[in-house]
Amino acid sequence: MYLLRLAQWKLSNIFNNITAKLNFPTGIGTDFRLDVTLWLLKLLGCCPLSISSGATYKNYHITWQSPSTILSLCASFYFAFTYVISITHVTFKKFFLFGESIRQVFTLTETAMKTDTSVRQTTATFNVQALNAIVMLGRLCALVNIILSWQSSFKLVEYLNNWVPIQKRFLQIFPNEAHKRLQDSWKLNFSPKISVRRSFHWFDVGLCCYIIFPGLTPSIAMVVTLHAAPFSEIWLNVTLLTHNYLTDVLEDTKNVLIFRSLSEAFEKIRMGINKSVKQEKPTVLAVQSWREILKQIQNQCGLAGKCLMSMQLTFIFNLLLVGTICVYVSLNGFGNGRLSVLVSITNGIFVIIWLGRLYFKILNAEKITEVERSVARSLMEMDCTGCSSLVMTQIRMTHDVLVKTPSRINFGNYVVLNKRLFLGITSQIITYLIVLMQFFSV
Numbered sequence: 001m002y003l004l005r006l007a008q009w010k011l012s013n014i015f016n017n018i019t020a021k022l023n024f025p026t027g028i029g030t031d032f033r034l035d036v037t038l039w040l041l042k043l044l045g046c047c048p049l050s051i052s053s054g055a056t057y058k059n060y061h062i063t064w065q066s067p068s069t070i071l072s073l074c075a076s077f078y079f080a081f082t083y084v085i086s087i088t089h090v091t092f093k094k095f096f097l098f099g100e101s102i103r104q105v106f107t108l109t110e111t112a113m114k115t116d117t118s119v120r121q122t123t124a125t126f127n128v129q130a131l132n133a134i135v136m137l138g139r140l141c142a143l144v145n146i147i148l149s150w151q152s153s154f155k156l157v158e159y160l161n162n163w164v165p166i167q168k169r170f171l172q173i174f175p176n177e178a179h180k181r182l183q184d185s186w187k188l189n190f191s192p193k194i195s196v197r198r199s200f201h202w203f204d205v206g207l208c209c210y211i212i213f214p215g216l217t218p219s220i221a222m223v224v225t226l227h228a229a230p231f232s233e234i235w236l237n238v239t240l241l242t243h244n245y246l247t248d249v250l251e252d253t254k255n256v257l258i259f260r261s262l263s264e265a266f267e268k269i270r271m272g273i274n275k276s277v278k279q280e281k282p283t284v285l286a287v288q289s290w291r292e293i294l295k296q297i298q299n300q301c302g303l304a305g306k307c308l309m310s311m312q313l314t315f316i317f318n319l320l321l322v323g324t325i326c327v328y329v330s331l332n333g334f335g336n337g338r339l340s341v342l343v344s345i346t347n348g349i350f351v352i353i354w355l356g357r358l359y360f361k362i363l364n365a366e367k368i369t370e371v372e373r374s375v376a377r378s379l380m381e382m383d384c385t386g387c388s389s390l391v392m393t394q395i396r397m398t399h400d401v402l403v404k405t406p407s408r409i410n411f412g413n414y415v416v417l418n419k420r421l422f423l424g425i426t427s428q429i430i431t432y433l434i435v436l437m438q439f440f441s442v
Contacts, residue, residue, distance in 0.1 A: 028170045028265050029163035033207065034257045040211075041250050042068055044243055045076030046149035049157060057167065060160040062153060076146050079243045083143045086240055091136040101230040106135075112339045123332060130329050131343065134322055141318045142244050148310040155307035159258075162303065166265070166296050173289045174272035207253055214353070215246040251311060252357055258304050259364040259409070265297045266371040266407075270378050277382055287394035291401060294375070301368060301407040309411040312361075316415065319358065319425060323351045324432040332437070351429075358422060365409040365417040376402040 035058075041047035048069040052059045063069060088094045090103045100107075110128050114121075219242045226234050273290055276282065330348035379399045384392060409417040 028167045028268055030160060030257065030261045033204070034254065034261075037250055037253050037257065041149070041247070041254070042072045043075060044247050044250070045072050045074075045079050045146060046247055046250075047153055047156075048072040048150060049153055049160075057164045058160075059164075060157045062157060076150070079239070080143060080146055082236060082239050082243070083139045083146075086139045086236060087136055087143075090236075091132055091139075098232050102232045102236060104233055105226055105229050106233075109339060109343070113343065116340050127329055127332065127343075130325050134325055134329070134347070137318070137322050137325075138244070139240070141314060141322070142240075142247070144314055145247065145311060148314060152307050152310050155303070159300065159303045159307050162296075162300060163261075166293065166300070169289075169293055169296070170268070170272070173286075173293060174269075174276065211246070211249050211253065215249045216242065218245050248357070251315075252361065255308060255312070255361050256364050258308070259361070259368060262297065262301055262304065262407070263364075263368045263371045265300070266294075266368065266375055269293060269297070270371070270375045273375070273382075274378060281387060282382075282384075282391055282395070284388075284390050284394055287391060287398055291394070291398040294398065294402065298401075298405065298407045301409065305408075305410045305417075306412065308409070309414075312417075313411055313414060316358070316421075316425065319354045320428055320432075323354055324429050324436070326351050327429060327433050328436045331433070355422075355426070358425070362417055362419060362422055366419070369406050369408060372402055372407050 035051060038047050038049055038051075042049065048062050049060050050063055050066050050068045052061065085097065085102075088096070089098055090106055093100075093103070095102070110131070113128050113131070114124050116124055219238050222237050222241055223234065226237060269290070276286065326347040330344045330351070376399050379395055379402075382395065384395065387395075411417070415421050
């Protein structure tokens with residue numbers, strides 16, 4: 001436990017140092033990065049949202065007759081069909097549509113693992129069964145995610161459209177607030193001759209790399225590995241891997257962008273309050289308006305947890321169940337055969353990636369609470385010389401709202417996205433692993 005906490009502290013410091021350089025102005029609400037992410041999810045059948053832009057603000061909606069919704073619906077049916085084919089043909093060997101060639105390489109993998117003489121026969125048999133369970137559970141989880149993505153999209157529409165009244169209220173309270181962060185480090189500088197509508201930052205480079213490499217590398221590796229396999233098996237595996245990993249990284253990107261928009265909103269309000277206090281002494285109405293907009297951001301945090309809840313709870317459940325099996329296969333499946341070593345290493349890498357994804361989202365979620373605390377500190381450190389007792393009471397009430405009811409990403413009162421969740425999941429995986437090792441060693 002001490003080593004885990006020490007590692008968490010080190011990673012948190014590294015993350016805070018990096019994000020201090022990667023801050024960029026987004027204003028109140030979301031920006032075009034989230035729109036691009038939602039458009040890519042739409043192509044994968046996981047987001048039927050449509051966007052209609054007005055003169056100043058954007059409106060998100062779901063219209064069943066719209067081309068984008070129909071496109072997303074067709075894509076979801078296609079990918080759901082491939083997952084059903086994988087479960088029935090590869091796992092249960094029910095070849096009602098394709099022949100046995102659709103699992104030819106998978107059959108060879110099973111045979112090689114069973115005939116590995118360096119591993120006990122009972123252990124080898126269980127490793128093959130565990131590998132089948134990993135494939136089946138992974139496909140079932142991806143199939144469930146397609147369904148849940150449509151359900152969460154309706155709540156996401158409410159969350160995104162709620163930013164419009166918040167933006168209007170922010171401009172009323174802080175009319176002189178410039179929508180530009182003081183720190184704009186690590187910004188990509190293009191030639192002055194190149195005219196672009198939006199600034200491009202190193203954060204965008206990181207997002208593109210995260211989407212391209214983890215999202216497409218498994219599919220490319222599968223094509224190289226199965227170059228001599230039947231076309232049906234190549235088609236099935238490449239389609240499933242592309243959809244599965246691209247959906248995962250795009251969902252992570254959506255989560256991170258939503259968390260950043262919330263922390264950025266608190267930071268913009270803090271800067272607006274500090275600037276207003278420097279210009280004139282706060283009044284009762286001014287402090288009440290600060291508390292009003294801060295409560296609106298807190299409500300947005302709660303709504304963000306609701307619209308992300310179903311997908312993230314599925315991810316956590318998949319991490320606990322499939323991750324434990326992967327760790328067991330990784331530690332218990334080592335043999336002298338090259339394939340056994342490859343399967344063990346691959347399963348271990350999967351678990352490390354899943355835990356890394358969870359931890360990165362936790363760090364971004366906790367950033368919201370940290371920025372909110374900085375707003376509370378600014379209120380307490382405010383120069384209130386000459387302010388009336390009524391103003392002081394309103395400032396204290398605003399401070400208490402932030403301190404007593406801090407903003408957290410709460411998934412329906414089941415779990416809170418913080419470091420305790422990470423430690424809990426890690427300890428659960430270790431516990432289940434010890435039970436499996438003891439049970440199957442008998």
